[in-house]
Amino acid sequence: MVDLKIHTNAGEGRENGFHAAVMRILLTDRTTRRNIVWATDDYEDCGELYRAECPITMDLLTGENAKLIQPRTTKTKSDRMSRTKGRAEVFTPAWMCNEQNNLIDAAWFGRPDVFNFSTNKGWKTNSAVISFEDKRGRRWKDYVDAKRLEITCGEAPYLTSRYDMVTGNPIEIRDRIGLLDRKLRVVSENAKDESEWLKWTFRAYESIYGFEYQGDSLLLARENLLYTFVEHMQNQWNRAPQPSELKRVASVISWNVWQMDGLSFAVPFGKTDVQGDEHATGSRDNIEKKEVYCKIRDWRSRKTLQYRTLVERK
Numbered sequence: 001m002v003d004l005k006i007h008t009n010a011g012e013g014r015e016n017g018f019h020a021a022v023m024r025i026l027l028t029d030r031t032t033r034r035n036i037v038w039a040t041d042d043y044e045d046c047g048e049l050y051r052a053e054c055p056i057t058m059d060l061l062t063g064e065n066a067k068l069i070q071p072r073t074t075k076t077k078s079d080r081m082s083r084t085k086g087r088a089e090v091f092t093p094a095w096m097c098n099e100q101n102n103l104i105d106a107a108w109f110g111r112p113d114v115f116n117f118s119t120n121k122g123w124k125t126n127s128a129v130i131s132f133e134d135k136r137g138r139r140w141k142d143y144v145d146a147k148r149l150e151i152t153c154g155e156a157p158y159l160t161s162r163y164d165m166v167t168g169n170p171i172e173i174r175d176r177i178g179l180l181d182r183k184l185r186v187v188s189e190n191a192k193d194e195s196e197w198l199k200w201t202f203r204a205y206e207s208i209y210g211f212e213y214q215g216d217s218l219l220l221a222r223e224n225l226l227y228t229f230v231e232h233m234q235n236q237w238n239r240a241p242q243p244s245e246l247k248r249v250a251s252v253i254s255w256n257v258w259q260m261d262g263l264s265f266a267v268p269f270g271k272t273d274v275q276g277d278e279h280a281t282g283s284r285d286n287i288e289k290k291e292v293y294c295k296i297r298d299w300r301s302r303k304t305l306q307y308r309t310l311v312e313r314k
Contacts, residue, residue: 019243020058025250026222027056029259031267031295036259038215039268043068053269056215069216071155071168091165095121097157098177105182108146115182116175125175129189140190144204145300148179152262153210156221159257160228173235180208180225184232194237198245201229205252206299211260211307213268218259225253255297258307265308266291 029036035055043050046068049060061068099118106112114130116123132140150158157165160178164171173181183204191197205225212218229249233241241249261268270292293306 019246021243022226022246022250023058023061025247025254026219026226027058028254029267030255030297031258031292032270036215036218037268039259040214040216042216056219069219071163071165071220091154092157093121093166094157094161094164094171094177095123097161098123101158101177101179101182104148104179108143115185116177123175123177130186140186141200143186144183144200145207148208150179150208150210153212153221153257154217156210156224156257159208159210159221160224162224162228162231173231178228180204180228183207184228188232188236197236201232202248202252203299205229205249206256206297208256209296210257211262211294212257213259213261215259215268218257221257222250222253225257226250252299258294258296260294260307264291265306265311266293 027035035057037055038050038052041052044052046060046065048054049057095118098116102113102116102118105114113126116125130140132138132143136142148159150156153159155165156178158178159180161171161176161181163169171177176185184201187197187200187204191200210221212221226246226249229246230241233239233245259267271290293308295304296307297304
């Protein structure tokens with residue numbers, strides 16, 4: 001078994017929480033086959049290896065720096081304001097995420113207030129089992145497979161709502177409103193046994209996507225998604241995940257929640273040298289910089305593709 005503690009916020013106890021192999025997966029950039037980078041100058045005072053263009057590695061997040069990366073709610077007011085000005089980083093309160101996610105589900109189900117109904121800056125969870133139509137494209141498995149994307153996701157509040165991104169208050173599993181949380185509720189209400197639950201939980205993870213520029217926020221988003229799996233496993237089956245289960249979920253997360261400049265569709269600082277026509281002659285006079293465009297995974301078709309090709313099809 002893996003010693004994976006449950007924490008209110010991702011980042012708490014990073015020094016003794018995730019298994020090392022799982023953390024290495026969460027730090028992986030699938031496009032470059034290296035690690036994600038800091039992509040922020042917030043940590044440069046810690047040393048040369050903490051510059052924006054440097055990779056985030058395990059050794060930089062252990063020991064005295066184990067709690068270096070923390071959720072936005074724990075940052076100072078000046079730090080929050082600096083990130084808002086520098087990167088337009090603004091976190092949405094859970095009640096607003098809920099109202100927008102409710103609109104998505106109202107369109108899918110053809111009826112409002114499926115999972116909950118909004119109150120004054122809050123919501124009340126519907127306790128009844130979610131009902132589905134018995135026709136193709138509208139069954140519970142179709143809902144789990146439906147693709148969802150959170151752009152510039154930060155700590156991924158629209159995907160999973162373990163805590164309110166503004167107040168930091170934890171949210172009970174039964175009351176969570178993220179797009180992944182809703183899928184996992186549906187799986188738990190419909191799966192006949194643990195084997196089916198695992199199958200469709202993995203598929204739920206394969207159906208949700210998000211991208212973020214800053215490496216610290218990206219890591220927190222990935223951790224939040226992994227903790228979500230652990231918590232739902234414990235809640236549904238009263239056990240911790242096996243190492244193989246954690247690695248499988250972490251692998252999907254590292255593909256589906258990726259680091260990208262949303263304007264160029266490329267990895268941060270990702271330009272590489274590409275040789276021109278003179279390559280055959282050995283000349284280096286025709287070298288140009290090419291963007292490294294981000295790759296994502298379509299799990300149902302088992303294909304890897306560049307994210308920008310999806311946008312260019314529109």
